[in-house]
Every structure is written in C-alpha cells, then in structure tokens.
Amino acid sequence: MNRLSSFNVVSLTFGFAFLYLPMLILVIYSFNKSKLVTVWAGFSTKWYGELLSNEAFLDAAWVTLKVAMISSSIATVLGTMAAYTLVRGGRFFGRTLFSGMIYAPLVMPEVITGLSLLLLFIGIGMDRGVMTIVLAHTTFSMCFVSVVVSSRLATFDRSLEEAALDLGASPFQAFRLITLPIIAPAVVSGWLLAFTLSLDDLVIASFATGPSATTLPMKIWSSVRLGVSPEINALSSILIGLVASGVIIASLISKRNSVRLRLEERTAERL
C-alpha cells in the first residue's frame, strides 16, 4: 500500500474536519449534563430520556415518518414510470421538452416550489395538513427518482426486453418479470433518496402544511428559534446515527455482492 504524502495527510485532515467537526460537536454536546449548550458540565444521557417523553417531538417524528413513507413510495412509482417512458418511449413528440421539464424541479429554488404549491392548494380549496405535505414531497422527489432510474435504464441492455417479448411475454410482463427485477437496485435507491429528501425537507413542508401537521424539521427549526436546547442535540444525534448506519449497511451489502459476483464470474470462466 502506498504511503500518503504529508500534503495528502494535511488535505485529508482539513477536508474531514470541515465536513464532520460540526456534527461531532453536536453529538458531544448532546451528552452534556448542563442545560446551557455552550457550557460543558459533565457526561449525561438525560436529554435522550427527556426526548422520549416529549409528546410534541414524538408527534412530529411520526408525521415526518408517515409523510416520508407515503410520498417516497408514490414518487418511486411515478418517477419510475416517467423514467421508463422517457428512456424507452422512442422519439415521441415533445420528448426533449418533457425530459427537460422533469429535471427542472431539481434546480428550482425550494421557496418557489413551496410557494406555487401553496397557491395551488389554496386555489383548489384543499385543507392543508399531512395530505398536502405528501403531495408536495411527491412532486419534488419524483424527479430525483426519475433521474436515478433513468440513468440505470440508459445502460440497461435493451435486448433483454426484446428477448422476453420474443419468448412470448407481453410488454407488461416483460417489464414486470425482466426489467423491474434488474433495475430494482436503482428503484430502491431512488426510493431511499426520496425518503431522505422528504425526511429533511423544511422549506416546502412549511409552505404546504397547515396548523394540523408539523414535521420534525419544522419542529426543530421552531424550537431552535427559542434557543438551542440539548434535547435538539440529542434528537439530531439520533438522526445522524440512523442515517449513518443506513448508509454503512447499504454500502457493505453492495460491496459484498460485487465481490461475490466477481468471484463467481472468475470461477465460471475456469470451468
């Protein structure tokens, strides 16, 4: 293994410090005994305990989870369909326009998206709450799913679908039995992306919601305006822990799979 030069060591240190120092401080202070965030008064886990008895936070967490689950699932279905049509649909009228339009929300300022959704919900007289947040989140996360899935579809060997058709499968069967299982990893990662986007969205949810529903990021934001509390630190640390373990597990699984695949291919050629 190559030794790193001192320049590389320095840049690595700075890079990682830049990325992770803020989070590290947050995690450390979540174990602070003192109620004052900036004063260290010894180790304690009491804020984690308090969190569990805080009804408002638990409610917000439940709303957030519900919204994320529903909106990411709808977004995955719609986004996959859109990706399939755009990649496979051949050259229909307005294809370039459509594929441009599906990427536009990716770069659209969130306030604009939020505001326009708010106007729409008021316009059609919809009661704002969980339902409207779900709709809003579906709208913007669908594009992300479609981007992930269409990049997978672009490298998908078309002859696999043709082979399925040739063997007597209807176009729908070809999609369900061949295409979908093969692109499933991309669909799942699209879903995960939509899920995380929904989890941490603050701006659009604030626009789309009414008095009846508050998501966790909104709750955190409004609490912090009254001062940062160690409880928020504890909550954030839990979120960091969840996300980090999710990412680590996912990459371990895919790493193990690719190693196994390579190994099996090598042995197969030797037979």
Add this chain to the structure above:
Amino acid sequence: MVETVFEPWADPNADPLISFKNVTKRFGDFVAIDDLTLDIFEREFFALLGPSGCGKTTMMRILAGFENLTSGSTLLSGHDIAGIPPNKRAVNMMFQTYALFPHLSVWENIAFGLRRDGVAKDVLHARVEEMLKLTRLEKFGRRKPHQISGGQRQRVALARSLAKAPKLLLLDEPLGALDKKLRQETQFELMDIQEQTGTTFVIVTHDQEEAMTVASRVAVMDEGRIIQVATPEKIYEAPNSVYVADFIGDVNILTGPVRAVGADTYSLDFGGSEPMTAASDRSFAEGVTAHLAIRPEKIGIHAERPEGPNSVQGKVLDIAYLGNLSTYHVQLPNGQIIKAQTANTRRVSRRVFTWEDPVWVSWSATAGVLLDR
C-alpha cells in the same frame, strides 16, 4: 443408392416458409433494405452474410417482429406477418449478446418462454430437461448466467430459443463472442441440433467461413440488397459478381476487354504480355470489359514455362506460410500481383521458390469465372 438431395429451392412447387416480397425498410433517409425479394424454405439452414451495415440484422429483426416494413410484405407459411407483435409469432431469436436474464437461473431462463404459454407443469419440466440435455447443460440448470462460461451461456441462449419449438429460429451472430476453436466446435453442434430438431435456422453472420460451414444456402448482402443466393459451393466456385468473389475467400481479379475465340470461350487482355483464355457460360459482347476471378489455389507456380495456355511470368514478391498452405505473391511485369497457393503436403521439404525468384504462374481455361461486374 440414390440419395435425395435437400434442395427445396430448386423445386418450383415447394412452398417457402418465409418469403420477403419487395421488402424495403428505411430509417429516415437511410435505406437499410432495398426492394428485397427472397424465399427461405422449411428445414433450411440459411445464412445472411455481409459486412456490417448491409441490412442483414434488419432482415432478422423484421422476421422477429421488432421492425416494421416501409413497404413490401413478409409471409410466414403463406400468411402476412405484418402487425403481429413479436410475442405472438412462432419465431424465436437467439441474440448476439445472448440476452440471458441475469436474475434467473439457467433452468428458469429456458423455462421462461414455456411459462408465458401456460404450459402444464410436467410438460414444462420435461421440455426444459430435454433442452438441457440437448445442449449438454444438465449440470448447470441451477446456476445463474454469470456463474457459467461464455460457451455455456451461448448454449443456454440456444436452448432457451429452441424450447418453444419455433417454426423458425433466428440466430444473430451466435458465435461472435466465442474464441476460434470453440466457435468451430460450436458450428458443428449447431448443425447437429438443427438436423435433430428439424427447425429452420436463419443465421446472420459477417464471418464467411462460418456461413460456408453451417449453411445450406448463403445470401451475400451489400447495402440492403442481396447480391447472390446459392449453396456455399456455388457461391465460392461460381460467384455472380466481383463483389461476391472478393467477399468470400481470396481471389485474383484480372480485368480487361474480352473477345470471343470459340464456343463459350473468350480471350481477355488484362494488359499482360499475352491475352488469357477463359471458358464462360455467360456471353460477352466483343470488346466489353470483363473480370476474370481465379482462386489462388487454382493457380500453379512453376520454375519453367508450363505447357498450354494461360501462363505468365513474374517474380516472387512475398511468401505467406500458413502451415498447411503457402501463398506466393507473384508480381507480373505490368505491376499486377497474382496470388498462387500450394498445399504443403510434405512435412520436410526444401522450399522451391524464394523471394525475387522468376517464376511462371498458370491456370486452366476453366479455373476462373468470367464476370461482367
């Protein structure tokens, strides 16, 4: 004992399995198939041969149902198949990339087509096992495609496309991904399987040796047109054009004006010291330009001037030793290079000719084919 020769194309009463009738296929401005008419008969092993972009793959995709015609019609057993989707055709295809379903086992890959037809469980089971046996894959049924070798994948693809016992099997460059030795073995396997199953095979290839080995008839294509359709032997020995002669194997072409010198005999002045004599079934008008195509193995090489006509002197420019054969490149006084081939029948022998040696090359009047284009 008189053996009946398999040549339904010579029988005017035979009904073709497939007919292309004035088929044209355009992609935008590009003409992939140009007013093509062709009959293919049952139990034939038919090869479409041509360089890439000649339209051979498009013809196959038309048969499979993946492309629609711009004009003309295609008949399968006398019925027009235009508008019938690929999943409703009694035609199966073996793809160039094999297109094995990576998430299904070998067994399930082969069973895929049968399952779509709702075949009863025991029948399906028996059929898949039969296919595995036919392609010698019994031990690999439970493996996934990435767990078997390239040659085995090729056989899985074949088994899968044969499982539904199609009327017609299309093979798109089926052996392209295999190395030379495996390809040769597999060619004979393909022929055996074709004979055993009695299926009509249409194979697309750019490898002329492959087409010659496996096919009962070969169609040589260029730019969306069929140049010649004939048995491999006829294609090789009696090409109808310089294009076909040049595409199949090695050939010498002598070009010049011709003059009739007797019944079916012409003399051709290619710019050498004396004109050459060539027999021809085709008739040529006085003085028109014709091309004489002669295969290198039909040209003899001598130290002294041999008896008879069609001898010309030159010097050895190059010698290609191929093991079983040696090809001599002989340059004539007018600059033209003639390739002459000799078989190396003895293991230890002194090479008779070497570089720069003056030699005579000669051939008989019937050795070559006189062509007008």
